[in-house]
Amino acid sequence: MSEQTTTRAAAAPASAPEPSDRKSAASRLLSGSAGRNLGLVLALALIFVIGAVTAGDTFTSVPNILVILRQASIIGVVSIGMTFVIIAGGIDLSVGAVMGLASVVATLAVIQDVVDDTHWIVMVVIALAVGVFAGLINGIVIAYGKVVAFMATLAMLVAARGLAEILADRRTLVVEDRGFVSFFNSDFLGVDVLIWIFVLVSVAGWILLNRTTFGRRTVAIGGNREAARLAGINVRRHTVWLYVLAGLTAGIAAVMILGRTTAGTSTHGTLLELDAIAAVVVGGTLLIGGRGTITGTVFGVLIFATLQNVFVQNNLSSSVQAVAKGVIIVVAVLLQQRFARRGTRG
DSSP states (O other): OHHHHHHHHHHSOOOOOOHHHHHHHHHHHHHSHHHHHHHHHHHHHHHHHHHHHHHTHHHHSHHHHHHHHHHHHHHHHHHHHHHHHHHTTOOOSOHHHHHHHHHHHHTSHHHHHHHHHSOTHHHHHHHHHHHHHHHHHHHHHHHTSOOOHHHHHHHHHHHHHHHHHHHHTTOOEEOOOHHHHHHHTOEETTEEHHHHHHHHHHHHHHHHHHSSHHHHHHHHHHHOHHHHHHTTOOHHHHHHHHHHHHHHHHHHHHHHHHHHHSEEOTTTTTTHHHHHHHHHHHTTOOTTSSOOOHHHHHHHHHHHHHHHHHHHHTTOOHHHHHHHHHHHHHHHHHHHHHHHHHHHHO
């Protein structure tokens, strides 16, 4: 009798997942990065619908979508570097000023003379070197000088902006090499080179954060700095590399703004750091560190770029733009928190 019972029990099909199990799986999904990004997708879709209704076919046309992506490209590249810094619990207020300084140094007469004798790639290398050097100084002062990141990068902001004004003599330095201008205003497969650069930097940032030891250490440091140190992570050295990365992205952005405007000036990147921080935070990265995604940052950048385009298409005043921008930021953050809370309650 017991053998028959055992046989029937073994032959019985596996029971279907309990509703609580399915609910638990959905809760984990909503409480993770997918749930947070879903709020951003809804916010972006809402802005796009508003633009389509108020501006008509002009807003939804392919040329206008490419304009939105082009506007998002420069701030997007800077935001990728900022994401790593904020995930680790830091902040960088100097990226805009560093971008301006890099654009000025790369267009100095002596540099352009060298470009005439060699290749415009020299301008690119110089801009990247300026960004990396500024980031290195930030990292050393913060990690080894034990200066608060807010104050260290604020000092770099002021110094970099002042140095850019001195070097440029408060003038606009025009890029004279036509090859440089032609390349950065060209397109590949119908898409601007600047957009491709943003895509490449975003993909590289995603891989670095999600598929490398560097990314795991960044998250660990942001989650618990002391625990990361006890686990064997060289927190100081890693911090330096994080600010070097932020400086590198500022240098890349400087090259992009040079290609877009064909000029270097100390005013490039004014308040860019605030837009980058806002995009990163709206994208789901915690200011206290320990959590963040590159995908969320990209969505945050696209939200701001699309919103700005809606303003332009509808000829809204700067005051209305400021109010609407603040509302959209709050709505985006609330949507993220709503999905996260729903997943936690489940």
